Amino acid sequence: MTPPAPAQDWINRVWCEDALAGLARIPDGAVDLILTDPPYNLGKDYGNASDQQTVADYLRWTEQWIDAALPKLKANGSLYIFTTWRFSPEIFVMLKQRMAMMNEIIWDRRVPSMGGSVRSFSSVHDTIGFFVKRKDYYFDLDAVRIAYDAATKKARSRSIFVGAKWLEVGYNPKDLWSVSRLHKEHPERADHPTQKPLEIIERMVKASCPPGGVVLDLFMGSGTTALAAKRCGRDFVGFELNSDYCAIIEQRLAAQEQEQEQDAAVPAPAKKKTASKPAVKKPAARKTRRAAVPEDAAV
Numbered sequence: 087m088t089p090p091a092p093a094q095d096w097i098n099r100v101w102c103e104d105a106l107a108g109l110a111r112i113p114d115g116a117v118d119l120i121l122t123d124p125p126y127n128l129g130k131d132y133g134n135a136s137d138q139q140t141v142a143d144y145l146r147w148t149e150q151w152i153d154a155a156l157p158k159l160k161a162n163g164s165l166y167i168f169t170t171w172r173f174s175p176e177i178f179v180m181l182k183q184r185m186a187m188m189n190e191i192i193w194d195r196r197v198p199s200m201g202g203s204v205r206s207f208s209s210v211h212d213t214i215g216f217f218v219k220r221k222d223y224y225f226d227l228d229a230v231r232i233a234y235d236a237a238t239k240k241a242r243s244r245s246i247f248v249g250a251k252w253l254e255v256g257y258n259p260k261d262l263w264s265v266s267r268l269h270k271e272h273p274e275r276a277d278h279p280t281q282k283p284l285e286i287i288e289r290m291v292k293a294s295c296p297p298g299g300v301v302l303d304l305f306m307g308s309g310t311t312a313l314a315a316k317r318c319g320r321d322f323v324g325f326e327l328n329s330d331y332c333a334i335i336e337q338r339l340a341a342q343e344q345e346q347e348q349d350a351a352v353p354a355p356a357k358k359k360t361a362s363k364p365a366v367k368k369p370a371a372r373k374t375r376r377a378a379v380p381e382d383a384a385v
């Protein structure tokens with residue numbers, strides 16, 4: 087008789103605790119993708135001191151969580167990490183000693199031109215590292231290709247292009263991603279200072295986690311990775327220190343689930359095409375001190 091599968095009580099949960107402690111809940115080799123957005127150490131107030139460390143402490147801590155997280159990855163797994171140009175050189179070297187680097191992706195936050203620095207060039211991007219464990223890593227480019235617009239297709243209507251596969255399947259998103267940050271009025275926006283757009287996280291999930299696979303985010307914030315995983319038919323697990331943010335995650339996930347149930351109940355032709363803002367109540371602002379933040383701190 088086959089023994090029953092072990093209970094996976096760690097999955098599809100955001101644990102409201104320190105990631106370093108919580109990682110012990112996850113069996114080694116159980117995760118397809120680590121997709122994480124740690125504090126950038128730019129002085130933000132997350133209701134904890136994680137973004138306000140000395141440089142030496144920050145880099146030591148980063149190396150510590152990387153070493154604790156990597157054993158959780160499957161052999162064909164991948165890792166994406168959001169960071170800032172201020173620390174990407176050190177962090178990428180750490181990761182290159184442990185994994186193969188596939189891309190440095192630049193997220194252009196589409197920041198409008200308004201004043202800005204006077205002694206240097208205004209920083210308007212975040213740096214994302216894409217790393218893999220070994221050569222036969224999972225990667226589904228077709229899931230994230232971008233369709234050519236009608237004008238491009240028409241311009242390529244000459245006989246030599248007819249039936250061209252690349253024209254039909256769309257193009258590689260490349261390594262420069264221009265996606266607007268979530269400003270205060272953005273329909274997706276929750277009450278978290280560095281919430282990332284679903285569009286970006288979903289692209290990573292679709293490309294680098296097989297359907298039904300598991301995505302791990304050590305630093306969930308407002309839970310964008312969890313929402314993206316569910317929207318793409320993947321499982322998730324993650325951690326978040328701040329209990330206010332944990333509450334936001336629960337609300338966002340519940341609202342999304344409700345929306346998906348409503349969509350499923352609507353006959354196909356009348357279905358809404360795009361995801362609208364989940365009805366998430368913003369909690370009252372916390373009365374914690376806001377540290378001075380350099381202008382390149384992503385929002």
Ligand SMILES: C[S@@+](CC[C@H](N)C(=O)[O-])C[C@H]1O[C@@H](n2cnc3c(N)ncnc32)[C@H](O)[C@@H]1O
Pocket residue numbers: 103104105106123124125126132134136278280281282283304305306307308309310311325326327328331
């Ligand atoms: C950059 S934010 C993540 C934002 C997230 N990607 C989103 O879209 O909302 C980093 C988060 O890590 C949390 N954090 C910091 N140190 C942590 C730790 N040791 N364990 C778990 N969470 C931590 C912070 O409270 C913060 O919410």
